[in-house]
Amino acid sequence: MTQQISINEVPAHGLAVTQAADIDVARLDLEVDAVVIGSGAGGAIAAYELAKAGKRVLVLEAGPYIPSEQFSEMMAVSMDTLYQDHGAQANASGDISVLQGACVGGSTVVNAALCFRTPDYYLELWAKKFGLSNLTPEVMAPYFDKVEANLHIAPNAPHESSPGARLLKQGIENLGLPAGNAKRNIKNCAMTGFCFAGCVSDRKQSMLITYLPWAVAHGATIYADTRVTRILAEGDQANGVEAEVIDQQNGEVKCRLTVTAPLVVVAAGPIQTPLLLQQSGLANTSGQVGKNFACHPTLSITGMFEQDVDNFYGATHSLYMDQNVMPEEGGYLLLDAIQDPVEASFQAEPGTGEPYMAYMSRYRNSVRLITLIHDKNVGEVNWKNGTKEIIYLVDDQDFEIMKAGLKTNARILFAAGAKQLYIPSSQPLTIDDESQIEAVIDGLANEPARYRYTSFHPQGTCRMGADPTSTVVSPSGETHDVKNLYVVDASLLPTSIGYNPSETVYALAHYICDQINQAHA
C-alpha cells in the first residue's frame, strides 16, 4: 500500500528525528509501508528511495542522534558517543578492534569517506561463483554514477592531502610504485583531519546530511535510540518488527514498539544484521546467517622521522597504493592516515613505561601507513548466551599476504625518509634500517593476541547469491527464505573486495531499492 506524500524542502541544517526523550508512552504501535532497520549507508539510501517512491517509511536506528554541531573533534569522546559498543567492539580473541558507527547515519558519520567502485574482478567473480550474473559492470555503472553525483564523490584536489601523505607519496614514487589519489565523498574539505570523529562543519557527505534529510523531505520518519529486537513474519512473509526505545542515559527500555509493515529492509550492518536474523529465527535454512565474516584486517607501521611532520591536520586519508590489491597480485592495499594522540597511543608497543612515553613524545615526528588485506571469509558472528560473539582469527595464508604488504609498507616509509619503524606487535619490535625489513617481517608468526589489528570493514555475514542452500540473500536483495525481507548492507558481500566497501554498499543499496520498488509498486 502506498500513498502520495507531500515533499518538503530539505532544511539547511539538522534532521527531524524522534528520540527516546521525545517519547512518554510505554507502548507504541505503528503501521507503515516499509520499516528500515538502520540508518547508515544502506538504510539511509533505502529510506530515501522507498519514500521517494511514495511509501510511508519508518527508519529505526539503535544508536543516538548526534547533530554534527555536537561532534567533539576528540577521538576518545567520539568513540564513546558515535561508535558501536563505545569503540570497544572486538573479535572474541580481543586482538582486532572492529569499528562501526552506531548513531544516526551509521558508519558514514565516522568513516574516512574513501570511495572505490567495486572492481570488475569481483563483480565477475560473484557472477561466476555465486550466480550474481545480474550485477555486471554494465548494470552497476549507472548506480556508481548516481551515488558519485549524489555524494559529491570526487578525487582529492591537489591541496587535499596531509604532511605525512606528501612524504609517503614521495616514498612511493621513489620506489617506482603508483601513488593513488583517493576519491572521497567530501565537499570543500576543511582539512581538519577529524573524519573519524565526525565532520563538525558538514563537509563529509555522510548520510546524516544527505540521504536521511532527503528521505525525511519525502515523508520518512526516523526513530533514534530504537533497537529492533525481532523481525516478525507470518508464514514466509515478513510483516513487521518489534523494537525497544532505549533511554541512552540509563540504558533502560523506555518504550516497546511494534511496527506493522508489509516490507522490512534490514541495514543494521554486518554484525547486527545476522544477529537480528538469528534472534528472529528467520532466513537461515542455509545455515549461513552470520557465517563468512570477513573484515579487511589492517596493521599500521609507524615511521619516525627526524623532523617534525605534524601529521595530524589535513585530509584523513588522501593517498593509497593499490598495485597489489587484486588477489593474484598480492591482495593488499596501503593507505595513509593521519592520527590524533589517542589513535597514536595504541598503534605501537615500544616497551612499557619510559620507552613508551619517549615514543609518544615524538608524536610530531610520526607517520603511519596502513596495510589492509583482502581476507578470506573465515569468521562468523553469533548471538550466544545473550551477547554477540565475533569469531575471527587471521587465516595463515592471509597473514602471509599481510607480511608481504608490511614489507612494501616498510620500504615506502624508509623511502619517504623515516629513520625507524615500529611494528604493531604486542612486544617491542622495530626496524632500524632498510636492510632489516625482510628478516624482521619474515620473523613474524601468525599468533592470536600478538598484533594490534583494526578493522573498519566488517562484511559478508548474509551473503548474496543465487543458491538458497549456500547463500542468505537472493540476487534481488530479498532473503531466500522470507518474502518481503530485504538486506541492504555490507553483510551482502559474497567475498571481501580489498578496497573500502562503502561505495559498493551505496550502489548495491540503490540497485536493491530498484528491485523493491519494481516488486512493490
Added chain:
Amino acid sequence: MHNLPDNTRAALSRVHQLSRRDFLKAAGGLTIVASMSTGLFGAAQALADDMPTEIRVMSTSEYAVMHRLMEVALPTTGTSLVPPTSLPVMQTLDAALLEKMSPPLLAGLKEGIAYFNEGPREEYDKSFVELTDAEAVAFCDAWADSNEPPQRALAMGLKKLVGLAYWAHPPTWEPLGYGGPVTERWGLESLGNAPMPLSDESTTPTPQG
C-alpha cells in the same frame, strides 16, 4: 603460587592451563575474582584506600591494579609530559570506558585484571601491585612477549586502557605539540545539509513551515 588458598590455587592453575579461547570462554564462568577478593587483594586494598569516590565500576582491588599500571606505564618524571596523577585518569577509565562495557565484556575484563595482578606471583612471590617499578615494567614486557595468548592480550589490553584514559585528556596534548579541535578555532562554517540531488525527479518541493 605460594600461600594461596587451595581453591584459588586451583582456579589460577586452571587459568594458567587455559588456551586463549578457553580463557575467553571462561571469562564469565570462573570465580577467580570472588575467591581472591579478600585474601589476595589485601595489599591491593591497602593501596586503594584513597580510591576516588567517583569510581563506580572498579572494585578497590581492581582500582589498585589499574592505578599501579598507570603509574608504571605512564611515567613522566624528567619530561614535559603531564603527570597522570594530576589528571582524573582513573575516573575516565571507570566512567568512560568500563561503565559502558557490556556486562559479559566487563565480567571478562574484571577476571582479567585479577589474573594479571596474580601473574607475577610465581616469579616474584608478589602480586602486581606489590612489585617495584622495575619489576612491574619487566613483568609487563614479559607478558607482552609471552607464549600464552591471554597474557599477551592482557598486557596489551590493560596498557591500552590506561593509555586511552590518559591521552583522552586535552592537557596531555600540549607537550606533544598537538592543538586539538580546530573547527571553532579556524572559524569554519558548517555547510549544512546537502540539497536534494538533481537526479531526484519528484514534484517540486513544498517549502517547509
